[in-house]
Amino acid sequence: MSSRTVLVSGHADVRAVLDDPRFTVPPVHDAAPASPSSPPAQSERGLAWLRSRAVRFSNGDEHLRRRAAALDLLAGLAPPGLRAEAAERARALLPVRPGPAERPEAVSDAVVFAPVAVPPVHDAAPASPPPSRPRPGLAWLRSTAVRFSNGDRHLRRRSVVLDLLAGLAPLELRADAAERARALLSARPGSTERPEAVSDAVVFAPVAVLGTRLGIAAHDLPTAVDAVRTIADVYLGGADNDRLPPADAAVRLLSGLLGTDSDEERTAQRIVLLVQSCAATAALLRSALALVEANRPSWTRTPPVADLVAETLRFDPPARRIRRVASVDATVTGESIPAGTEVLLDLAAANRDPAVFTDPDRFLPGRTDAHHLAFGHGIRPCPGSDHATALACGVLDTALTA
Ligand code: HEM
Known part of the structure; x- marks a missing residue:
């Protein structure tokens, strides 16, 4: 890949790149091999290190x-x-x-x-995994996930995802999410529970709802949600090396809890649905709750939950930037770029493009102007957008009336 990165932030320009098949999804990398000081070098790993881990x-x-x-x-x-x-x-x-x-x-x-x-x-494990069937782990998940695939593979995997999502009716997800949030909030912190532990559980309720629908047993849900969070923390790359082995273990744990399909790609996409939903939906809920809190004094009544969710997605999108790479020489915002150039698409900036949104820096639930780009656009927009919206609405249905 060329060392140059082009930043694209206009609404129309971002859409143009996302519509253009010459721009593909780049490979994902973790942090470079650890420097001698972090994590501790072999010689510095003593009893305290062992105990702490x-x-x-x-x-x-x-x-x-x-x-x-x-x-x-x-x-x-x-x-x-x-x-x-x-x-x-x-x-x-x-x-x-x-x-x-x-x-x-x-x-x-x-x-x-x-x-x-x-x-x-x-x-315990074969030194190197058999080439035909790599042992499930983070590398396996990423190499099999729709999110990091291009071309025909992407189309095939995306159709598996769409098929899985077709079995999850958004209206039912909304009801389930409201119900789960109610159960969590009614177990409000007594003297023994930290309040942030409860709100954490509430913003991750959507993962539990999806997990149940995808077949995880009720008694395994807390472990499964924890495993999904561990993977989601490193899924998009750039993670420190010491966070990778727990993510590998979490992928294996989830493949066990979800039960393996005969089709391994399908198993991977079931994990992908949980991982993709995790951090983004939690971030959406955190933002929505904070924005309601900040704006309440100026409202005569709280806007409908669906409007709150839509405007939070525009105003503070959970995925602020996404990446593409030019597979051939191409043009971006009128500028020629060579093949291999990375293109950074600033969804957050595009969502406040004054050419598209009136008063872009104001949080105004109920807007009727053009659509935000929080779920991407073009060749590979988020296939779970309706599900994500339903899950967030369900949690807020409860949280804003509790
Ligand atoms: C507020 C919550 C969510 C937001 C903001 C969000 C946003 C996005 C965005 C921007 C992309 C496109 C990435 C790109 O073009 O490079 C994407 C892809 C994806 N999302 Fe979501 N998402 C959310 C929730 C969900 C949920 C709940 C699911 C599944 C149930 C899901 C499944 C996926 C999948 C499978 C992809 C990859 C699609 C592909 O590459 O073809 N997302 N999401």
């Missing part, structure tokens, strides 16, 4: 994430295999019976600690 001493969300990683490692260690290897190792140790020079306790020590030696943890 161990599942044994973790609580809350961190505990769930680390436990999922531990369960994932253990899933690769079949108990019958361990038994056979432990027997074999003990057999190898026992014939070296103490001669006069050897203390008996040294041998029995070796035997009682034999289980720790079998098998080395790195044998």
Whole structure:
């Protein structure tokens, strides 16, 4: 890719790029390999580092994430295999019976600690995944997700997503989201619960609603929502390296909880629906609640929830910028750019383009002017826009009347 990036912020220009098949979705990258100071170099990893990262001493969300990683490692260690290897190792140790020079306790020590030696943890997973069927993890998810695909693959995967979404009626999602928010809000913080924990649960209620509809059992929902959040945090790239293994474990956990389809691409798109909905819908809800709070004093009555959601999407879009890359030499805003140039599309700026929106910097629910670009546009707009809107409306139906 060329090192140059072009920023596009006009409403019409952003739409033109999103309509143009010459601009494709660029590959996603994580942070460069860690510098020697972060995370700690091998030599700096001591007991404190181990304790601070161990599942044994973790609580809350961190505990769930680390436990999922531990369960994932253990899933690769079949108990019958361990038994056979432990027997074999003990057999190898026992014939070296103490001669006069050897203390008996040294041998029995070796035997009682034999289980720790079998098998080395790195044998749990194949060193490199079989080429035809990569082990589910973040890299697998990204390489199979509609979001990072182009051309025919994108079309095929997008049709799987549309098929899955067709089974999720927005009106029902809205009712489910209102109901779940009600249940969460009625469990309002007593003396023992932090208020932000409750509001976190409320803004992530849409993930729980979608998870239920996609087949996750009720008792697995908190773990599933946590796993989705872990993946969503790193999904779009640029994450620190130490956040990647938990995301790998979370992808494996979710593929287990969702049950695998015979078609692996379909399994991936089911995870994708949860991940794509997670951060954006939560951000939309947080913004909407804050904007209502800020504007209430100037309103004689609270505007209809659907208008609040639509204007929040315009005024403060959850996905502020999206990227494309020119696959061939092209033209953007009248300027010629070579193939490989990255194009940054500023949806937030386009949503306040004065050529399109009157009074663009005012939060005015109920606007009738042209459509915002919060859900993208053109060849690959958000296929879950109606679902996202319904889920957000459902949560607000409850939250604004509670
Ligand atoms: C407020 C919430 C949401 C916002 C603001 C949002 C926004 C977007 C945007 C801007 C894109 C286009 C990215 C691009 O062109 O590069 C996109 C893609 C996508 N969104 Fe959403 N989204 C939201 C919620 C959801 C939900 C609830 C779902 C699923 C239930 C979903 C599923 C998807 C998928 C699968 C794609 C990839 C489509 C493709 O590449 O063809 N989104 N979203």
